[in-house]
Amino acid sequence: FHVAHSPARPIVARRVAVRPTVRRVSVARMDGASAFARKHGAASFDMDALVSAQANADPTARRTKIVATLGPASFDEPMIRKLIAAGVNVFRLNSSHRQGGQFEALVPMIRKAAAEMNKPVELLGDLQGPKFRCANVKAEPMPLAAGSTVTLALASSDGELCDAGRIVLTRTKEQNAMIGGLTVGMVVKLDDGAMRLRVTKRLSPDALECLVEVGGGLKSRKGINVPDLQIDCSALTAKDIDDATYLLTQKLDYIALSFVQKGSDITELTDLMDAQGVPRGERPRIIPKIEKPAALRNIDEILDLADGLMVARGDLGVELGLERVPFFQKVLISKANKAGKFVITATQMLESMIGAEVPTRAEVSDVANAVFDGTDAVMLSGESAVGVNPPEAVMMMGRTIVEAEMHAGMVSPSL
Numbered sequence: 482f483h484v485a486h487s488p489a490r491p492i493v494a495r496r497v498a499v500r501p502t503v504r505r506v507s508v509a510r511m512d513g514a515s516a517f518a519r520k521h522g523a524a525s526f527d528m529d530a531l532v533s534a535q536a537n538a539d540p541t542a543r544r545t546k547i548v549a550t551l552g553p554a555s556f557d558e559p560m561i562r563k564l565i566a567a568g569v570n571v572f573r574l575n576s577s578h579r580q581g582g583q584f585e586a587l588v589p590m591i592r593k594a595a596a597e598m599n600k601p602v603e604l605l606g607d608l609q610g611p612k613f614r615c616a617n618v619k620a621e622p623m624p625l626a627a628g629s630t631v632t633l634a635l636a637s638s639d640g641e642l643c644d645a646g647r648i649v650l651t652r653t654k655e656q657n658a659m660i661g662g663l664t665v666g667m668v669v670k671l672d673d674g675a676m677r678l679r680v681t682k683r684l685s686p687d688a689l690e691c692l693v694e695v696g697g698g699l700k701s702r703k704g705i706n707v708p709d710l711q712i713d714c715s716a717l718t719a720k721d722i723d724d725a726t727y728l729l730t731q732k733l734d735y736i737a738l739s740f741v742q743k744g745s746d747i748t749e750l751t752d753l754m755d756a757q758g759v760p761r762g763e764r765p766r767i768i769p770k771i772e773k774p775a776a777l778r779n780i781d782e783i784l785d786l787a788d789g790l791m792v793a794r795g796d797l798g799v800e801l802g803l804e805r806v807p808f809f810q811k812v813l814i815s816k817a818n819k820a821g822k823f824v825i826t827a828t829q830m831l832e833s834m835i836g837a838e839v840p841t842r843a844e845v846s847d848v849a850n851a852v853f854d855g856t857d858a859v860m861l862s863g864e865s866a867v868g869v870n871p872p873e874a875v876m877m878m879g880r881t882i883v884e885a886e887m888h889a890g891m892v893s894p895s896l
């Protein structure tokens with residue numbers, strides 16, 4: 482190699498990794514280097530055996546479960562059967578997108594397919610919670626060009642669509658409060674932060690002018706986050722109560738609650754179950770979605786009242802900052818493991834498979850690392866809801882999990 486232009490600070494192996502004294506490192510002080518040394522210091526690798534021992538086992542025979550979100554790409558019975566055969570353990574019905582009698586048709590379809598295939602498939606109903614979303618878009622995707630100006634407004638009539646530089650939100654108590662609370666200079670993020678607006682002018686009590694700082698294409702019902710705005714609202718919105726009222730009649734296995742911030746948010750859901758007279762033995766297990774900094778602060782009281790957790794990395798990434806997600810994923814998985822509760826790692830796991838047959842190395846690595854962290858389940862979102870090949874996404878995830886589980890004992894979590 483020509484080294485004349487080598488960087489001032491070359492990459493060097495961590496000295497602690499080869500020090501024979503690693504076992505004396507203080508456990509109390511868990512700095513990165515000592516944690517690395519404690520994990521790897523004493524390991525010896527039989528490279529021949531490791532390279533030969535490719536897991537060619539059945540990708541459906543694994544401990545870590547696969548949760549697959551259903552959507553337009555997976556709504557028919559032949560596809561549901563393919564997904565079950567590919568190894569889906571839990572189907573997720575996202576109430577944020579519930580329309581017409583969609584779920585009413587899907588639930589019996591899944592149960593029938595699972596029974597006929599003799600596979601123990603479970604169902605998870607996800608409640609939107611106080612999450613802001615745009616209305617449906619007239620011609621998808623609606624272009625938002627960087628540098629252009631758009632209007633962000635409450636819908637002026639029922640059924641108004643996002644169109645021609647106007648992003649509209651259905652009128653709900655929470656969305657009315659959001660539009661009312663926005664002030665000039667605030668940042669508004671769209672679609673899990675893929676696009677960014679900045680408020681430049683208040684046009685009326687119901688509408689704001691915004692500059693598109695990061696552009697893109699907006700699709701129907703995409704999430705809207707305003708990290709600078711705190712809105713005091715209940716954990717269950719009117720829509721959640723309506724969705725939960727239906728879901729609780731379906732004897733689902735799990736119910737996920739979005740934007741939980743504190744323990745009492747979970748109590749709102751158990752109160753609803755009481756009010757509906759859902760017998761104790763028939764209640765779905767409650768999964769708070771951890772996607773707000775407040776939920777991280779109050780995680781112990783939340784975990785106490787929950788049956789499991791979801792590391793909801795989509796919104797968590799927007800609310801907390803993307804670069805902070807990996808560490809908190811490990812903390813949340815560790816806390817759930819220690820409390821004896823299950824944990825689902827969710828969102829963008831094989832994201833590129835929405836449009837491609839093959840994922841990126843980074844995505845495969847992400848699935849494997851979630852397994853190494855100790856997750857109990859990994860989740861597919863758009864990959865199985867709107868992707869080009871939902872069964873292949875499930876099989877890719879299954880193969881990755883099997884391979885990771887084979888080595889999980891060697892790559893034990895360090896938290």
Ligand SMILES: Nc1ncnc2c1ncn2[C@@H]1O[C@H](COP(=O)(O)OP(=O)(O)O)[C@@H](O)[C@H]1O
Binds near residue numbers: 550580863866
């Ligand atoms: N029940 C549904 N009906 C229509 N589209 C859906 C449904 N569920 C999911 N989708 C589509 O799949 C995408 C990914 O699903 P998911 O991650 O659950 O949604 P989101 O991140 O919007 O909550 C959604 O943004 C939506 O476009």
Ligand SMILES: C=C(OP(=O)(O)O)C(=O)O
Binds near residue numbers: 794795
């Ligand atoms: C799972 C998540 O929630 P949703 O898909 O409902 O936005 C998330 O934000 O990661």
